[in-house]
Amino acid sequence: MSPNVRNRLRDLIPVLLFAVALWFLPDLLRSWSGRASVSYLSLVTNGLGLAVLALSWDILARTGQLSLAHAAFYGAGAYVTAILARLEVGPLWLGIPAAGAFAVLLALGLGVVTLRLKGIYFAIATLAFTEVLRSAVRQLPTSFAGGSAGMNVAPLFRPAFDPETMERWEIAFLRNEGYFLLYAGLLLLTIGLSLWTRRSRLRPAFTAVRTNEEVAGVMGVHPARMKLLAFALSSLSVGMLGAIHAHRVGSVIPEGAFAVSTTVFALVTPIFGGLYTTLGPILGAGVLAGIEETLKRNLADGYLIGYGLVLVLSILFMPRGIVGMVRGIARRRRAARAGVTSEGGEA
């Protein structure tokens, strides 16, 4: 079996297992916890959403573009589907791919304009972009986009209530299940994108651009194309996530759709889990979503402090994230067992 095929299988099998697990999870939860499964399902869904945010931010970070505009695409996606729903242009679900497409266009625009910006300048430009976008949306005519008060968004799932076969809470469950499956689908798509950038020739290209754009160029890599591609892949998922979330929550409002906290979650999670990997953001999302519930319950309004602390402690003690730390330990064990250092003679 050639190494390429082996790699593909090594990726595909866990993903398939994951997909199967996700498929059966709602029913399992329902039989285990009955009524409580409604909120559990919602929790898991949040975790899935966080994973999408994290994975998509990570893809962009691979080209060295540390974007603080994630919330911009999220919000844009939310508003696209909200506006399309209000205009009744077509079936409700159409808003989701439309949101993705619009987010990609927006990202390409931003990407082109910021091509020459690096580091902190890029970050600030993207943050400024988000602020301007939020203000702009707020100024849109109220009949069109709801102004600063926002507007309602029609839900995607309206399960019918049949008093003979269902209990009341099962309607909520069915609704949650619908969104859960959508989130799961989006997550699988994003995982696919993330793996693609890791297994294909995009990996050396992205890493080269991230390390040193000039050297990458001399190696024949087209830096602008790579950066824009990363932007597009990244924003596709976030845009759709924003759209699905808008339907799930039932409304969009400028402060919420473009909230800085979205960006914060998007970047803290992969750093905590391990940047430039696929497992890292997912792992980070799982852990943080779990912690978040605890934090929210105990700290209420201040739970973001927890996030801040996680970020600070991660940078100080775990700069390579969970995955990086585990790999580092494994590497050191291997070296110790081999008994020799990697100091080879002249090649």
Next chain:
Amino acid sequence: MTADANAVLEIRSLAKRFGGLAAVDDLSFHVRPGEIFAIIGPNGAGKTTTLNLLSGLLIPTAGRIHLSGREIQHLPSFERTHLGLGRAFQVVQPFPEMTVRENVQVGALFGTPGIDRAEGDRRTDAALERTGLTRIAGQSAEELTLLQEKRLEIARALATDPTVLMLDEVMAGLRPGEARQAVELVRDVRESGVTIVFIEHVMPVVRDLADRVLVMDHGRFLAEGSYTEVTADPAVIEAYLGRDDDGTGDEDPDRDDREDPR
């Protein structure tokens, strides 16, 4: 200065100005296919700036650069690489988190457009073989000795399948035994049909390797010819002697600030 119709690389009146300072001024020379061409000169002569202009890291203020007859001075770096102009950097920057092999693969896969996985692997292996890196191909690029790093730098550039390979002070920091190996490698690369243009300070290496030498001073053409010829040239001798204490002031255009990690 007559233009050589067979030149693989031709530079005409190349100039680069930074504000009021001319780092390179009215520079013209040509390189013949298959030769080893050295660029030397005292500190601040503009050698690295010239290389940067050639590889596309800087855009010239004036002048023209022809590669195999084609004008390239306005093309971005990656296009020049696709056309066959390769470069190994002075301060080696291997791509971290990747093995030696993966590093070379970047050059192999992207050095020429339209390379598929199989061909990329072939070129990678060839480049590793040529630079003697096959044994440590699986090692992380972050754990290399200086000589290994320099080999990697050359391997990466070779993998882009260049017609002309530019080397920037490859010998810097190498011990005599290592330097000898590097010289052998450069000769080897030339044997395979690649034209070499290199900047060097270590004169014995220039004497051993170079077919022709260009001497620059203050960004300008000073002399050109064989090693013996230029080292006998009184103007060249004066340029080197007069620069003993490098009184060029604080701005050294020859220093590539981009390589400065700070």
Next chain:
Amino acid sequence: MDPILILQAVVSGVLASGLYALVSVGLALAIGVIGIVNFAHGEFFMIGAFLTYQLFVSFGVDPVLSLLFVAPALFLLGAVLYRTTIQYVLEAPELNQMLLTFGIGIVLQNLALLIWGGDPVSISGIAYRSVGFRIGGISVGLVSLVSFAISIVLVGSLYLALSRSRTGRAMRAVAQNRIGASLVGLEVNRVYLVAFALSALLAGIGGVMIAVIQSPTPTIGLAFTLKAFSIVVLAGLGNIRGILAASLVVALAESLVATLVPNGGTLSNAVFFAIIFLALVWRSRRTA
């Protein structure tokens, strides 16, 4: 267009620019001397404001007096933060520095939100708050005028200190060449510590003033961080006079938009960020 109105907007803008310059100069110190991109800089400003508010509300301390407390408190905070976290990421990639300070900013901001809530707080009942002058048709608040004066004096003093004093020279030496400076015997880490603590102090003083001039919320920190960064970027690193100029430009733009454009108040923020965005992009194209 009423010329008096425009003139008023200009005057208000000029007065506001002092505060911007003060906060930005602190950030420029951190970036220029230490090389740290401090995303939490605005939080020092916010903490200064809220300490002032709390001192007033709990102990009736007049804001002018609280300067004596807030300044050293923030100096101490900066020093502590430097020792416990910042100094460990100085050699790390810029990404890590950004994220670390971003995290610190989040913690500080949300701590403040937890303590004081999200609503604006105001210091009311101080006599001099409503004192003003009228020259021609232009009204100028006493507090604004004094803040402007203090800011200019502080920025000017910093400029002088950097060029004349021993510590100032040490800072400039370290900024230009860290290795060289340490070879000559300068204790680089101590210089960094002082610079960072000083940047916190300057921002904090700005905070005291904003507490009297406006009604701040704990979220102004991030907004001011961005504004300070933008001004520093616009001015070019190491250029204190440039910071004064850039602060003026930005403050004037905000003031004019707020006054002359209908519904301008809500827009001024967007205008600010639009200016930053355009300035950053324009700059990046110029250095091709």
